[in-house]
Amino acid sequence: MSDLYTSEEDEEIVRPRRQRRRRRKRSRFGSFVAVVASLAVIGGVLGGIYYGGSALLNSVDGLFGEPEDFPGPGTGEVSVTIEDGATIRAMGATLVEAGVVASQDAFVAAADRNPQATGIQPGNYVLRSEMRASDAVAALVDGAGGQRVSLPEGYRVRQTVERLAEVSGFSVEELQAAVDAATLPDYAEGDAEGFLFPASYGLGGDVTPDSLVASMIAGFEQTATEVGLVEGSAARELTPRQVVTVASIVQREVSREEDMPRVAEVIYNRLSGACTAKGVPEGRLQMDSTVHYAVDDYSSVYTTPEQRQVDSPYNTYRVSGLPPGPIASPGAAALSAALRPTTDDNCYFVAVNLETGETAFAVTEADHQANVARLDEYCTTSELC
Structure with a gap:
């Protein structure tokens, strides 16, 4: 270890002290100015983002194209x-989830x-799958609070209720x-x-459900x-x-x-017994439509031998006369036909083209069997039979 002292004649060696820098005190006013300046910068940035947001989004749209949309x-x-x-x-979002429009952004843009x-x-609205967003907006605007439901002729109550649901x-x-x-007409007899x-x-x-049914x-x-209906029924000595x-x-x-009107005539001729001498059991309508109602099966225009044996007052193959009540909701043309049948003495009919409905x-009965042969020939090439 080296000495810090020399001989007695030597003086103590003293190392020079380092000069400490005197720290300058910052001005409180200066700090305040700095804070204000920083806030001004941040505010300017935020303001630029806020006021320039639309321009920024538009530029992004320009880079990435229009939002996804269906062609319709x-x-x-x-x-x-x-x-x-x-x-x-x-x-x-609701329309995207339902598959009506391709994207939420396309719908919002179209609404704008x-x-x-x-x-x-x-x-409640009835729209289409994969609509163009602008068309979906227009449909909602035109709906004035909801779309419409169309009920076809020939539905029974069960089918009507299911369709509405x-x-x-x-x-x-x-x-x-x-x-x-x-509340039904009195002549509906509560059905x-x-x-x-x-x-x-x-x-x-x-x-509401009540107002819809009332309509x-x-x-x-x-x-x-x-x-x-009421006057015409009385003229035919029938109830409405x-x-x-x-x-x-x-x-x-x-x-x-x-x-x-020709089918209506066949029904009345069979009910009256006018067709008995022509091969139709007295009073028997023998209509497949009534059997379909009895078994609640509409999968085919035909009925099977087993279905035609079902024990039901609606089975007009086994029971004479009209069934107990309507089997479906008729439209205006069918109601008018039931009041104004033809007078051609027809006792039979059969569809000979299931695609066009030609009957x-x-x-x-002999002429009828010739028509049945036409149907059989048609069915050799048609998948509808």
């Missing part, structure tokens, strides 16, 4: 519900371009309860079968008045319910309106 016009039917208070973006989109009302958003139970509680008029009905606004019954009563029953069979048996009529 779409297919099929899709039932969607726009909830009360839903925003445009929430509507877009349509000034009426702010007036879209909550309700598919489209309206109401449950089968709610709709059936409304049917059961509905709604045949009296839910087939037409197009609105589903928007404040529609169908009102539609029937209006049509009944137009065709003169019996004429509706005839009309319902006519509706189920043929599709072409020009054939309906052949006959007075005698």
Whole structure:
């Protein structure tokens, strides 16, 4: 270890001290200015983002293209519900989930371009799958709170209720309860079968199961008045319910309106016994449509031998006379035909072209069998048989 001292003549060696820098005190005012300046910079950045957001998004859109959209016009039917208070973006999400539009952004963009989109009302809508976003917006705008449901002629009550449940958003139970509680014409004898008029009905606004069913019954009563149901039934010495029953069979048996009065004539001729001498058991209608109703099976236009033996008052192969009531909801043409049948003495008819609905009529059984042969020939090349 080296010494820090020399001989006695030497003086103590002292190392020089380092000079400490005196720290300058910062001015409080200067710190305040610095903070303010920093906040100003941050505020400017945020303000630029805020006010330039649209431009930035537009530039991004320009880089990546338009939002995903379907070419349209779409297919099929899709039932969607726009909830009360839903925003445009929430509507877009609902439509994307239902497969109506391709993307939420495409729907929002289309709504921004349509000034009426702010007036879209909550309700149940029937749209298409894979619609163009602008078309979906237009459909919602035109719906004024909801779309419509079309009920075809020839549906029985069960089918009508199921169809409404598919489209309206109401449950089968709610709709059936409304049917059961509905006020029907007195001559309906408390049974709604045949009296839910087939037409197009609105589903928007404040529609309820009760109001929807009431509209169908009102539609029937209006049509009944137009065709003169009550007066015409009395002239034929039948009740209005019996004429509706005839009309319902006519509706189920043929599709072409020009054939309906001729089918009605066949029904009346068989009921009266006018066809007994021509091979038809007295009073037997022998209509497949009534058997379809009895077994609740509409998978074929034909009936099997087993089905024609079913024990039911609706089986007109076994039971004479009209069935107890209507088997479906007839339209205006079928109701009119039941009141105004032809007078050609026909006792038979058979469809000879299942694609076009062409039907052949006959007075005698021999002529009828010739028409059946036409059907058989048709079925050798058709998959509809």
